[in-house]
Amino acid sequence: MACSVEAKGIEAMEEKSDILAQRRAKLDELRNEGINPFANDFRATHTAAEVHAAHTDHDAEALADCGAHYALAGRIMARRDFGKAAFLQLQDRGGRCQVYVAQEQLGEDAFALYRKLDIGDIVGVTGTPFRTKTGELSLRAASLQLLTKSILPLPEKWHGLTDVETRYRQRYLDLMVNPEVREVFKKRSRIVSAIRDYMVAHDFHEVETPMMQPIAGGATARPFVTHHNALDMTLYLRIAPELYLKRLVVGGFDRVFEINRNFRNEGISIRHNPEFTMMEFYQAYATYEDLMNFTEKLICHVAQEVLGTLMISYGGQPVDLTPPWDRLTVREAIVKYGKVDPAVLDDHAALLQVAKKLEIDVEPTIGHGKLLLEVFEAVAEPHLWQPTFITQYPTEVSPLSRKNDADPEIVDRFELYIVGRELANAFSELNDPIDQKERFLAQLAEKEAGDEEAHAMDEDYIRALEYGLPPTAGEGIGIDRLVMLLTDSASIRDVILFPQLRPEKQ
């Protein structure tokens, strides 16, 4: 018995020293005093940003006379106590506002409550604006109410939260204490809105197509596999919406777009997350050349709208988005950046030698088109820092693109590169059902030969083409990568709120 009493004593001591336990004890104390630590009867009239905006030009005298009265709600991010008065930083969705709490204004009871509050608590404050000695616009609290008690301590006020793992796992904390992170995600939202507005303004119709597909088509990538119990069937998370969107063009939606997630069961890197956001859009009676012009205008519109400039910087290097952007063919890019003799580009054996010299790992049986693309990616891609359209892709690597009328070895396709990264991929769509079926069959042969990423046969898509897909051009724009570019973010995880991580160890 004596033993258990002693154990209890130790437990109590440990509890007293533990911040979580201290905060829990405060919770109980507040409840015992009849205060609801999770009240929901406060209505803010303004945000911190609105208060600042209303009084930017007001000096102390003007403020005293303005007669304004505000109710703000937010989280206490900092406090500086001076006995019977204190300053605190209140943070809401619009920013921060300093609040001056003094026993003189609040009264003894309310001030006693204030003293029980902690950094991290969410409160409602009413009061009048004034300027402190140092000129900071502040709210003189007339009343203070606890709205939500926080029982975990916030990261440090000066260094903040820098541990990358914690920032990704506990994004709520990251957003709470790192204002620049909040800005990135606000910007992301504005970018998506600007894109959507631009598309709608150009008569595109927004749609949503299946994320769970019986055939994962529209791209070459390994899919995630799942199972529907009631239908007892295998389903794939989509790797692209392409084939569904084109079905809609067949159906008469001449201009469609979708901004949504794709899922690809592949490696994770600074540029790849298993789920990522793409905008795909299709325009009937247009060609890939029309889309190049459109893409320039779209991205410039977004940059101008969100950043107010076309001269941006990424990773410390300038990027000039001013149109017109450079246009190079795959071959021209290889010659320009790889210092490769143009004659070699048509000589398979010689090009294989070039690839070998570049230490590109290629199968000896590789097709010429694939080989060209491999060499292009090795020698040219890293140099494409300023916005550049690359055209004339080999037919072999473009199973859904329309062949060029003059040269069937290439297709009417472009990819857009900025800061050495592929940002968009577009082509005039293949709308000949017989040609499409043959390309699917060729892909099928590759699949049987062991290529896991080869495109699957989609009979219904062929059927749709047999009804007639008007001449159409389509494009996919990687939204995450565009956001990375426009927010100067080094990692895709910095523009995805909850990037994929392994589960936290318990």
Place this chain on the structure above:
RNA sequence: GAGCCGGUAGCUCAGUCGGUAGAGCAUCUGACUUUUAAUCAGAUGGUCGUGGGUUCGAUCCCCCCCCGGCUCACCA
């Protein structure tokens, strides 16, 4: 999947050529009615990522594993 780097208090970090650890901030107690990382005095706080090995003794050395970052591979 491979290579390199990292994991120490709530947060940001230091440290121990092997003798069970420190600082700042946060927290607690006290002082303080215009601060701006407020200040001053005192105090609490750690299974040093997990498991094993070597050793009289491991947070430190060795091995396995877990988690993360970067590079590469796959890809957008």
